[in-house]
Amino acid sequence: MNVMSDTFKAVLLEQDENDEVSASITDVASDALPEGEVTVAVEYSTVNFKDGLVINGNVGRLVREFPHVPGIDFAGTVEASDNSMFVPGDKVVLTGWRVGEIYWGGLSQKVRVKGDWLVALPDALNTRQAMAVGTAGFTSMLCVDALEAHGLAPENGEVLVTGGAGGVGSVAIAILAKRGYTVAASSGRRELTDYLMELGAAEVLDRAGLSGIESRPLE
Ligand SMILES: NC(=O)c1ccc[n+]([C@@H]2O[C@H](COP(=O)([O-])OP(=O)(O)OC[C@H]3O[C@@H](n4cnc5c(N)ncnc54)[C@H](OP(=O)(O)O)[C@@H]3O)[C@@H](O)[C@H]2O)c1
Known part of the structure; x- marks a missing residue:
């Protein structure tokens, strides 16, 4: 251009x-x-x-x-x-x-x-690759780094990623699975279960079954 x-x-x-x-x-x-x-x-x-x-x-x-x-x-x-x-x-x-x-x-x-x-x-x-990761993917990596700095480790059990089909959540699933974690993803979109499994989720939970996650910041 x-x-x-x-x-x-x-x-x-x-x-x-x-x-x-x-x-x-x-x-x-x-x-x-x-x-x-x-x-x-x-x-x-x-x-x-x-x-x-x-x-x-x-x-x-x-x-x-x-x-x-x-x-x-x-x-x-x-x-x-x-x-x-x-x-x-x-x-x-x-x-x-x-x-x-x-x-x-x-x-x-x-x-x-x-x-x-x-x-x-x-x-x-x-x-192109940098923006394929983008701010959402970068945020996911920062989250994983912070959790690991606080003791998260694959041998300590499953990790739940909420908002699993969102920008941050989807990359978090892929990063965590790649690092050897057993990932449970929650999503409000059951039709995306196969996609979440392809990203690396071992299990997909229905968002409606989780309590206490009801509002979205900035809205
Ligand atoms: N994107 C960034 O760069 C960034 C940076 C810093 C912080 N954040 C924060 O990270 C969070 C996710 O951001 P995002 O960019 O990934 O947004 P997003 O792509 O819109 O994803 C948010 C996901 O949250 C889930 N969700 C929607 N309504 C919900 C509700 N009522 N209760 C529970 N879950 C609900 C949906 O996932 P399911 O359909 O799978 O349930 C949705 O895909 C936001 O709070 C945002 O402010 C984002």
């Missing part, structure tokens, strides 16, 4: 006089990019839980200023840099820092962000 032109394509959210938020794929002028140190030509992003909230009418009011470009993560190639850590051509990845919420995000051909928010892409991953 050519991102050197005066415009680039992005998912743009706009709010009308009735506070209704709508999203469209729009040509955005390059000089409308926000201030920042590093301009990145985006190759891949993901559609995360938060992006779903924001694009579907800004549920939860995560976005306060419009126009806005959503997308909480991206991987791409540095196009221009005022930060000594990055030079044009570097492959980079970003997740977090409230990009896509209070800063313009990755559902765009071009982004401009602070250099501190970027991570050099590891040699073992290309940009």
Whole structure:
């Protein structure tokens, strides 16, 4: 994709006089990019839980200023840099820092962000693979790391993954199974039982049979 032109394509959210938020794929002028140190030509992003909230009418009011470009993560190639850590051509990845919420995000051909928010892409991953993992998959790995730091181990018994068919839960099932855990997954979608078993679940429980999990944050 050519991102050197005066415009680039992005998912743009706009709010009308009735506070209704709508999203469209729009040509955005390059000089409308926000201030920042590093301009990145985006190759891949993901559609995360938060992006779903924001694009579907800004549920939860995560976005306060419009126009806005959503997308909480991206991987791409540095196009221009005022930060000594990055030079044009570097492959980079970003997740977090409230990009896509209070800063313009990755559902765009071009982004401009602070250099501190970027991570050099590891040699073992290309940009597509990095975003196939995405923020949800990265979150799953952080959860597994944290649980293991608190003593979780395969020999201590089964692990239950709730929200098993969701973005975080599905990757958690795959990571845990790969690491030798016996995984029980709970899901409200019985029709996805085969999928959850393919990911590595040894058992799938009906969400309705579990108590105390009734609300979803941010809604
Ligand atoms: N995505 C991220 O990067 C990220 C980062 C940090 C924290 N989180 C948090 O992690 C959680 C999961 O996020 P996600 O991105 O995986 O969201 P998601 O893809 O929407 O998955 C959430 C899953 O929760 C289950 N669920 C839905 N309604 C439920 C209810 N009433 N009671 C119990 N379970 C219900 C559903 O799974 P089943 O249909 O299989 O039951 C759904 O797929 C959220 O609380 C989110 O805020 C996410």
